[in-house]
Amino acid sequence: MIVYIAISIMFFVGIYGMMVKKNIIKMIIGVNIIGYAVNLFFIVIGYKNGGIPPILISGMGIKEFVEKAVNPLPQALVLTSIVIDLSIICFLASLSIRIYEKYGTFDLEKIRRLKG
Amino acid sequence: MSLIVFPVILYLLSAFLIALLWKKYKKISSIACFSFSVLTLISVILLGRYVFENGKIIYFIGGWEIPIGIALMVDPLSFVFLLVLNFILPIICWFSISYMEKYVKSSYFYILFSLVSAGLNGILISMDFFNIYVFLEISSISSYILVAFGLKTEQLEASLKYTILGFIGSTFILVAIGLILGKTGTLNIADFTSVAVEMNKIQLWFILGLFISGFALKTALFPFHFWLPDAHSLAPSPVSAILSGLFIKITGFYPLIRIVTNIFIMFPESKFIMMALGLASMIFGALMAIDQIDIKRTYAYSSISQIGYCALALGIGGYYGYLGAILHFVFHSLSKSLLFLNSGAIEYKYGTTKIDDLKGLNDKMPYTTATGSIGMFSVAGVPPFGCFWSKIIIIIAAVKSHFYGIAFICVIVSIITLGYFLKLQRKIFYSKVENSEVNENGFNILMPMVLLSIFIFLSGIIFSPNIKFYVDKAVEIMENFSYFQIMEK
Numbered sequence: 068m069i070v071y072i073a074i075s076i077m078f079f080v081g082i083y084g085m086m087v088k089k090n091i092i093k094m095i096i097g098v099n100i101i102g103y104a105v106n107l108f109f110i111v112i113g114y115k116n117g118g119i120p121p122i123l124i125s126g127m128g129i130k131e132f133v134e135k136a137v138n139p140l141p142q143a144l145v146l147t148s149i150v151i152d153l154s155i156i157c158f159l160a161s162l163s164i165r166i167y168e169k170y171g172t173f174d175l176e177k178i179r180r181l182k183g
Numbered sequence: 184m185s186l187i188v189f190p191v192i193l194y195l196l197s198a199f200l201i202a203l204l205w206k207k208y209k210k211i212s213s214i215a216c217f218s219f220s221v222l223t224l225i226s227v228i229l230l231g232r233y234v235f236e237n238g239k240i241i242y243f244i245g246g247w248e249i250p251i252g253i254a255l256m257v258d259p260l261s262f263v264f265l266l267v268l269n270f271i272l273p274i275i276c277w278f279s280i281s282y283m284e285k286y287v288k289s290s291y292f293y294i295l296f297s298l299v300s301a302g303l304n305g306i307l308i309s310m311d312f313f314n315i316y317v318f319l320e321i322s323s324i325s326s327y328i329l330v331a332f333g334l335k336t337e338q339l340e341a342s343l344k345y346t347i348l349g350f351i352g353s354t355f356i357l358v359a360i361g362l363i364l365g366k367t368g369t370l371n372i373a374d375f376t377s378v379a380v381e382m383n384k385i386q387l388w389f390i391l392g393l394f395i396s397g398f399a400l401k402t403a404l405f406p407f408h409f410w411l412p413d414a415h416s417l418a419p420s421p422v423s424a425i426l427s428g429l430f431i432k433i434t435g436f437y438p439l440i441r442i443v444t445n446i447f448i449m450f451p452e453s454k455f456i457m458m459a460l461g462l463a464s465m466i467f468g469a470l471m472a473i474d475q476i477d478i479k480r481t482y483a484y485s486s487i488s489q490i491g492y493c494a495l496a497l498g499i500g501g502y503y504g505y506l507g508a509i510l511h512f513v514f515h516s517l518s519k520s521l522l523f524l525n526s527g528a529i530e531y532k533y534g535t536t537k538i539d540d541l542k543g544l545n546d547k548m549p550y551t552t553a554t555g556s557i558g559m560f561s562v563a564g565v566p567p568f569g570c571f572w573s574k575i576i577i578i579i580a581a582v583k584s585h586f587y588g589i590a591f592i593c594v595i596v597s598i599i600t601l602g603y604f605l606k607l608q609r610k611i612f613y614s615k616v617e618n619s620e621v622n623e624n625g626f627n628i629l630m631p632m633v634l635l636s637i638f639i640f641l642s643g644i645i646f647s648p649n650i651k652f653y654v655d656k657a658v659e660i661m662e663n664f665s666y667f668q669i670m671e672k
Binding site: 108112116121141147155 | 202317318320324327328331334336339340342343346348350352353357358361365368370412
């Protein structure tokens with residue numbers, strides 16, 4: 068339970084960084100933290116207390132394996148999710164470089180021209 | 184039936200080939216992209232024959248049966264979306280051949296265009312929550328980059344905003360998928376639908392809420408709309424046409440249809456949420472569109488208003504509501520793509536889309552004026568063009584379900600739409616100027632628009648049992664079956 072609370076705190080820290088901070092780099096860090104929180108959430112879903120890697124070693128019974136092994140599916144999903152996060156962060160970083168070239172600042176207050 | 188993977192694979196192949204070859208053969212990118220999109224259209228039409236003969240097609244990737252493996256499925260509902268998507272994409276690609284010439288590295292545009300198209304096709308054929316998420320991200324990330332394609336200052340800012348909000352939407356969807364995986368241990372949609380009936384109602388509401396807010400952010404329904412006007416109005420025009428005509432509907436509206444009608448069938452209350460969101464975005468979009476200084480911003484707000492009609496029709500439900508939702512999706516996709524291509528044609532000639540800088544285009548660009556007027560009349564719901572029929576069906580649906588107030592609001596918003604489009608037309612097309620010479624665009628710019636407007640005109644006139652037969656199959660699926668039953672049928 069405490070892990071889920073930690074994950075939700077991490078999630079809201081990320082949301083805070085993304086929504087409240089005016090510096091683009093801090094926003095990107097917020098995006099990063101949210102990504103980590105979600106990935107951790109996926110890992111925790113598949114985890115069991117005292118679990119072993121989902122590899123069937125010779126000499127181990129199937130029943131024991133099923134009881135002890137962690138669920139490998141969320142781990143496989145997290146790999147995909149990490150790649151997606153990575154590409155978003157990469158794009159945001161390159162975008163912020165371009166924005167810095169045009170405006171000379173990372174401050175969103177000074178950049179804002181669109182009304183929305 | 185392995186034909187089902189072609190809509191995704193052909194576009195991925197196109198992206199790969201262009202990335203590999205564009206430096207050596209400069210001309211290849213546009214030609215390759217266009218020919219691959221036409222090939223995809225052909226494969227989708229071939230697919231359609233099987234779909235309507237058998238009711239559906241299921242394909243198990245690698246031969247692994249569900250729930251272990253990943254499955255792909257096309258049923259009549261997703262086929263309607265697939266056909267409209269793949270009909271419009273080659274036309275937009277054709278338009279971009281001339282339009283994108285002014286950009287130095289236009290080959291990157293075709294790579295990203297192919298990736299967006301592959302992602303959109305993938306969302307429509309996959310039958311697995313995580314698969315949908317992955318395809319959603321493929322198309323979303325490519326579209327974030329496409330919005331900033333011109334590297335102008337405003338485009339960068341719009342893209343930043345769009346990326347951050349799109350990321351939040353995707354995160355909501357991903358968390359909901361994680362909860363589903365944790366609670367049921369399955370990611371297959373059909374499997375989840377059969378298990379979900381016995382689940383805890385509060386947990387299901389939480390998952391439903393996350394899904395609706397995530398996909399409503401992608402659809403730009405009212406409280407989640409604020410990224411759309413910037414992103415759609417500042418992107419290059421072919422990109423706006425994809426985003427406004429297709430992207431928001433397929434990444435957002437199609438999953439919402441599935442969620443409300445096929446997956447979470449135990450919650451009929453979710454339709455009221457859709458109705459409320461739809462009504463709010465209808466009214467808000469129409470009011471905001473009245474007083475804009477830029478043509479593309481007007482169109483963008485009009486998109487919010489019209490996607491509101493789709494969501495409202497989905498919320499009203501019943502045969503006529505679902506029919507209205509699907510038809511409004513089809514006709515609005517055609518019309519809004521045409522309108523954004525039209526603004527692109529104006530921009531290509533005059534370098535601006537500010538309303539005050541453009542006057543008397545009727546004498547200078549007769550074909551652009553004619554196609555633009557057809558698009559505007561269609562979106563506003565003037566008979567006999569497409570959207571008239573879908574709007575009148577939505578109004579009939581509201582009256583049949585005894586929502587008289589909603590029917591009245593539909594009519595009023597439609598009149599407001601006609602009002603701001605007439606104002607726009609009078610200002611940019613039909614105002615009088617002296618010394619006007621005909622200064623029309625080339626064949627490659629005009630022909631896609633003419634093609635789309637002919638199709639909008641014909642689809643309005645030939646609204647006959649022929650088209651209705653196919654749409655009825657899709658409506659039947661929305662009305663009667665859960666996702667599990669579609670698979671079992």
